[in-house]
Amino acid sequence: MQKKIVKLKELRLLFVEDEEDLLEIISDTLTKLDANFVTAKNGQEALDLLEETSVDIVITDINMPVMNGLDLIENLNKLHPKIQVIVMSAHTETEYINKANSLGVKDYLIKPFDFIKFIELVAAMD
Numbered sequence: 001m002q003k004k005i006v007k008l009k010e011l012r013l014l015f016v017e018d019e020e021d022l023l024e025i026i027s028d029t030l031t032k033l034d035a036n037f038v039t040a041k042n043g044q045e046a047l048d049l050l051e052e053t054s055v056d057i058v059i060t061d062i063n064m065p066v067m068n069g070l071d072l073i074e075n076l077n078k079l080h081p082k083i084q085v086i087v088m089s090a091h092t093e094t095e096y097i098n099k100a101n102s103l104g105v106k107d108y109l110i111k112p113f114d115f116i117k118f119i120e121l122v123a124a125m126d
Helices: 002-010 020-032 043-050 069-079 094-102 115-124
Strands: 012-016 036-040 057-060 084-089 107-110
Touching: 002 115, 012 020, 012 043, 020 036, 036 043, 043 057, 043 069, 057 069, 069 084, 069 094, 084 094, 084 115, 107 115
Parallel strands: 012 036, 012 057, 057 084, 084 107
Antiparallel strands: none
């Protein structure tokens, strides 16, 4: 696990989540792991942030105000095609998973958020 945490620290992450409590838990844990990350509360805020900074991986919720995660992924594919995406959502409906897959999403985390699985996914990404 230590090697995977080292890999996590080498990457710049963007978490896009509108639930304040979950975003706070994620931020606290990533800070304790000394990870390099930024956060946004919706897809539009994430796109605005990406005009100022670069990231390696975007971890996004699906249902959010202003711009949802699927619309964010479509924009990322056009504007930042090298950024890898992980979808993090409570939605397990096939239509969401299929849409995310059709947009090139490699991994899908089901809430509640599992940090061990997340670290393993990130460490396996190239």
